[in-house]
Amino acid sequence: MKARSDELQVFVSVIESGSISAAAEQVGQTPSAISRTLSRLEAKLETTLINRTTRRMDLTEEGKFFLEKAKQILAQMDELEERLSLRQQVPSGRLRINAASPFMLHAVVPYVAEFRRLYPDILLELNSNDLIIDLLEQSTDVAIRIGTLADSTLHARSLGSSPLNILASPAYLKQHGTPATVEALASHALLGFTQTESLNHWPLRHAEGDRLQIQPAMSASSGETLRQLALAGEGIVCLSHFMTHEDIRLGRLVVVLPEANSGHRQPIHAVYYRNSQLALRIQCFLDFIQKKLAGYAA
Template sequence: MKARSDELQVFIAVIDCGSISAAAEQSGQTPSAISRTLSRLESKLDTTLINRTTRRMVLTEEGRYFYEHAKQILQQMETLEERLALRHQTPSGRLRVNAAAPFMWHAMVPYMAEFRARYPDIMLELNTNDLIIDLLEQSTDIAIRIGALADSTLHARSLGSSALSILASPQYLAEHGAPQRVEDLAGHSLLGFTQTETLNHWPLRHGGGDRWLIQPTLTASSGETLRQLAIAGHGITCLSHFMTHEDVSAGRLVEVLADATSGYRQPIHAVYYRNSQLALRIQCFLDFMQEKLERYTR
């Protein structure tokens, strides 16, 4: 006989709650029923998952392994059930999405007409903020965050990643020449960020590593401002592919020091609170954005 999902749920509940009695109270079962389920599961697996005494429970090595994978299996089942529900239900209601302005303008707005046509009953509310916000305080369902995530109680889903490039306008390069080595940047006008210190570490290989800390001669708090400054010929900057790929294709910006670029890619995540009432709206939006972002986040 094979283990059933309800048996996995009981096993995980016992571990998460810390005792059989606490798991029984949480699930509305009796302690004896919980204990029988655990014994039946161990019998099916032909292994001991938990060493139990009257005072404590300790996971065996097999139990720890099974616990980690059982949680993943149940999460995958929950995701599958939600996606199947999308095939039979129409997502509706207000969906509040927050993102930094450059991502909103370049990677979201171009696709919102298609999203609204596909999900006409969802009322979108799109807000921009270049700083990390509190989702509850700002009444936000989904926030798009660029770069490494800090530890958080929020749920996060990867939407892909976007390459960083060192860029300048043809006008600037014609007037000042293109840097041939990373060290040549010291003689150029560099456009960097005002507040986020990590964004002024450019992904460039050199004798000391694969990140180069610049000393910007002109700073801005927004990537979009830096993009506009670079296009206007004010200097060299480092920006993500999602907001500059059209500029490069059109010749408004040119990549420099391509051979020295380390290949670092900025991760793109959607973060949100798990809420069954919002799950359908959140799920369809995340699926849609992941589909659209594949064109320049691979």
């Protein structure tokens, strides 16, 4: 059996206070309990630490050696607890974030400078992956996921939602015309996703419901690739507002069929392993990003 920290504390208290009774008062135990702890400690170490008589206590050579090391261990534990306490008060440490490339590029990267000014002791590590990853395998603290979450053992926190817009570049619309009805989309080049079939259901009201399944003329696995294709005038696309709001504001992309949009929004979640207490650095990041998303969620 190994010595425990409370046994080390009792041993040091006995030596520093000069008697078992004084140590008992110091640590809030009875003298008999202190005596039993010392005996148990000596039995574990298989050596005598203190020569005890009715009048005095003397440390053995082994006891002198053990006292020095015990003090060092207890001091290190105190320092560790203090450092952990400070980390709970001041966000610090490495924070590994994983998100799909569009979210990373448009909803995280633009605000990194501000976040670092607010939390200079947090070391950001940003990783992009358009597929769902294993957080443990990828050493990730937080992953941002867009869309409906599948059942998971991970804890999820909602960061809000983002509208979906049907978009095209002014150059495309000038060359091919602006569709006036949902049905008119059939004669246009539509840009869609190669994966996740639900992403090719556009939020448009039509005769058969409020979601339109499209057949893409060109497909890509990444929303950022589709955005670039739309900017290049290659077709009409359906993308989330969080990654296109600046394009719309600057006129690089134009909203198509706004009156037919059924208003579907993509949920945005942060997922992480369940912990009894979420690390402060993670809380700070999630609060920060949630506020930024709220700023252009409409």
